[in-house]
Amino acid sequence: MANEIIDGLIKALQLIFSGDPTVVEISVRSILISGSATILSVLWGLPVAMILGLKNFPGKFLIKGFFNTMLGIPTVALGLILYLLFSKAGPLGFLRLLYSPAAMIIGQAILITPIIVSFVASAIESVDPDIKDLAKTLGASETEASIAVLKESKNGVVLAVTASFNRALAELGIVLMVGGNIAGFTSVLTTTIALETNKGDIELSIALAIILLLIVFVLTISMNLVQRHRT
């Protein structure tokens, strides 16, 4: 067994360094799908987070509670719900999205939206409450003042975006259920690792796992370095 692992590791490194087309293709697809999901969740999550962080209105705690609860949603459960929605007989079946990258992007975006909303809203709430008034008294309009507050919470925003991308990249349940791991079309790092290991192709799995970990580490460390440089 030990030999098998070492053997697998060596072959995995060979796959990575030789630029094996399958490895490259799956890695690039993973980054593209999770990157798109992150952008999508920022587009719809950031305005919600800004409203929650900057305004007070009745029922605000309920909405915040909802997003906080959604932080812990099991990916398989969300995957199943989306599968039922997107399947032929489902209410969104007419979109013919099941087993497509689009369904995977939407699924991951829904999964990580609570991270964007909760983290960014807390970051905005922790900004000195005088900052908004300060921006206004220096001549900013209401919108410009809100942007100044968002800028002050940029560390929290960067953390939320990084954590969201990492969660999207590393999740398996949704991409497996609505993507289907179709080779050359919807197979991504996590689905390939899970299924190739079952099939006994340990080298490819190890190679992809190394890449998955590398992406997460490199991204997180570089974000930390950028933040440290700025402050």
Add this chain to the structure above:
Amino acid sequence: MKTIMELDNISKVYGSITALDHINLNLQEGEVFSLLGPNGSGKTTLLKIMAGIEKPSSGEILFRGVEVYENNTNQMRLKSTMVFQKTALFNTNVYQNIAYGLRFRNLSKKETDNKVKEVLKTVRLEGYEKRQAKKLSGGEQQRVALARALAIDTDVLLLDEPTANIDPKNVSIIEDVLSWVNKEKKTTMVIATHNIFQAETLANRAALLLEGRIVKVGTPQDIFTQPSKLLADYARLENVFTGVAIITKEGTSMIDIGEGVQIEAALQKLGNVSVHVRPEDIILSAQPLVSSARNTFEGRITEISDLGSIVKLRVKAGKDFTVQVTKRSFNEMQPNLGSKVFLAFKASAVQVI
């Protein structure tokens, strides 16, 4: 003099609390106006309304004769700026902090650079452009905030307790800068303060604000001649004592302020007087003091407030005294609540109000 800003029956209500109650005030172009009043009297709310960052619940504001309403508040904001009591800074360097307001005034990069340099010179922080604003000392931070307000050259400058909670050296720099700005740039200023001496030094006119109402408007001297009950009310000021004075053989006054405490003052007063001792003029020591100071008392610490570079202590020595020491000397002494301490101040530090 022309009226630059007119407040007509301004009220501000938060739920069941009336923060401002029918305020009427005319601000003359080029004057230094002081808003005097204790904490919670509505000074900050009034300044925020004058800055256009808070809406009054009722009443009218006229800026240069034009009524300010929802759609043109932005224009007033460009002409009137406020410096907050609790220094607010953007989490970036000094340059970016000062340049922030200039971006709304269409200045070129070169003009912005020059302006930042000019105002840093005014507040005596030359060469601080690249320093992280939040890493400066409390006094320096407040000077950056002042420089940022000066950079945008507004017609009206509103200052909320600009020298509270900072050390005496920075206080005198800020007071100098404010006098200079009013003299050279003719900027109209409103200074909210609970320090009547600051009002007297800097302002031409003052208003006494008590529980959201303006009780009196006049020269600072006019206001000090109010009945002492009112003064004591408003003052809730530190170290204000009222008592009966007699003149001593040495030609000083001895004032009996009650609780067995007598204060010697380097002035000749007889009868009822109110006096004030600045917290920073009182020397605090853990040992009995051997000094030339005419007033020495023994007491115990009842309250400690950490204000950053300085620490304020309340000492019960018959009467309650407020003492201000630097953080450094506080750390050297390491006093605790209940610690026995000795106070001393010169007869010349006692001022009549």
